[in-house]
Amino acid sequence: MSANTIVPTGLDKLAEIWVYLSATPLFGLTLTLVAYVIADAVYQRTNKFPLANPVLISVALIVTVLSASGTSYQTYFQGAQFVHFLLGTATVALAVPLARLWNELASRALPLLTGMFVGATVSVLVALGVAKLFAAPPTMMASLLPKSVTAPIAMGIAEQIGGSPTLAAVFAISTGIFGALIATPLLNALGIRDWSQRGFAVGVAAHGIGTARAYSVDPRAGAYASLGMGLHALLGAMLLPWVARWFL
Amino acid sequence: MIKGLAVLLVFQSLGELASRLLQGAMPGPVLGLILLLMFLVARKNISTSIATAADGLLAHLSIFFIPAAVGVMLYASTLAETGAAWVLAILLSTVAAITTTAVVLRALSKPADTPTDRNETK
Structure with a gap:
């Protein structure tokens, strides 16, 4: 961090942490799981109301966060790929x-x-x-x-x-x-x-x-x-x- | 649980292998499903570890579709200029598919096929 920065140190620090986190797989993985936990809670709360579909709500939440933070899909997928991988395993489990x-x-x-x-x-x-x-x-x-x-x-x-x-x-x-x-x-x-x-x-x-x-x-x-x-x-x-x- | 997960991954790998042999005509996970089903039916017994791992994954099946669906929805928003044709085609054909499949299956089912579950809610 440069010494003559105009941004208050706290915010600057936060931005730095954000830049670091958003570039690691941790970001996409955490975002996917947190979005799903929220979406599933809504789905269960509404007694599994069809319009409260957990995939739909999760995707809406994640797309909002990605657009607001200017994060690319590639960066998001670095973390989300771990969840994506298990789609294949879950498909096998349907047996x-x-x-x-x-x-x-x-x-x-x-x-x-x-x-x-x-x-x-x-x-x-x-x-x-x-x-x-x-x-x-x-x-x-x-x-x-x-x-x-x-x-x-x-x-x-x-x-x-x-x-x-x-x-x-x-x-x-x-x-x-x-x-x-x-x-x-x-x-x-x-x-x-x-x-x-x-x-x-x-x-x-x-x-x-x-x-x-x-x-x-x-x-x-x-x-x-x-x-x-x-x-x-x-x-x-x-x-x-x-x-x-x-x-x- | 871990043992069951290992079995699922082994069958997923076998499915990928079979998919290569079929030159990609069927995706690996679908072939893995078929192979595991043949294995379980032949053994006439589903071990607790496999059941635990499978039920654990399937209890939250929705989550595994999210990463792909996010990519698709980011792309879909750029499709607006192609007009309403595909949206309408999807809406109408999905309604038609659910309706015809369910009505035909009901017409061909004997009462004995639908034993205990006559208590529809969802």
């Missing part, structure tokens, strides 16, 4: 609730696969139909196609069929958040009462973020949601490149 329900799932294979196939097809047709109506450019159409599939697969598919992986990630994550917000009121309006049907539909339509919502509400709904997400991921990776050849 446990599926294994618990294995016999039940196996006996319902045909209805589940049919429901998933019809839901995924309608989803693609509606998305492409709306985009076509607005004369969306081909890159956007190709990036929209895999939006109900979990983000890493959506990015791979989009790249394969002439879309943009970045756009595909935006569309997939937006779909996940919106699905998690709308699922409860929509399924209530439809009169779908069974946890397995509710969870499965959310997993098929809104992949991981929808599954997180289902899991937080009921473990059986969560298991069925992860099944819907997993089946849709497999089907999407195999079939969507072919669909793209016909429709785009």
Whole structure:
């Protein structure tokens, strides 16, 4: 610190500490965890109100802090990557609730696969139909196609069929958040009462973020949601490149 | 807990290995999920350590999406000029997907498939 500084020493010291902290992984990691703790407290306080979705609130808080402090995403991600890494581990962990329900799932294979196939097809047709109506450019159409599939697969598919992986990630994550917000009121309006049907539909339509919502509400709904997400991921990776050849 | 976490990481690694062999057609974590599921179903038993680690991670599944979602939302705000087409496409197709999947599954389910949980709240 220079001796002839005009800024009061206390503030100067604080700024120096901030510059140091914001450049270490500690900042992004702490920000992510604190934002989630606040968001989850709001979610639990509101009795898991769908609009109080913890992913949505956390992201809003973090984006606000990053913009206000002028911190780049790269700097934030230095710390956040430790949380991001565990997404893969948590995905693997979804095998446990599926294994618990294995016999039940196996006996319902045909209805589940049919429901998933019809839901995924309608989803693609509606998305492409709306985009076509607005004369969306081909890159956007190709990036929209895999939006109900979990983000890493959506990015791979989009790249394969002439879309943009970045756009595909935006569309997939937006779909996940919106699905998690709308699922409860929509399924209530439809009169779908069974946890397995509710969870499965959310997993098929809104992949991981929808599954997180289902899991937080009921473990059986969560298991069925992860099944819907997993089946849709497999089907999407195999079939969507072919669909793209016909429709785009 | 640590033992269970180690098992999950081993299957995540196997998934990454399988993903390389398939030249990236499927992401490693999804393949790891499938491999662990096959392992657990074949063993017909889920050890307490694996269950503890998995349930611990899944109790807060939402947090793991935050770093990627922050990046996406920072980028999404620059997408405003591309108009409303994609927003509307996502809103309508997500509603359509939830509705059709749930209605078709309900139509094809036998009453015996939906045993205990008739007490909807959320």
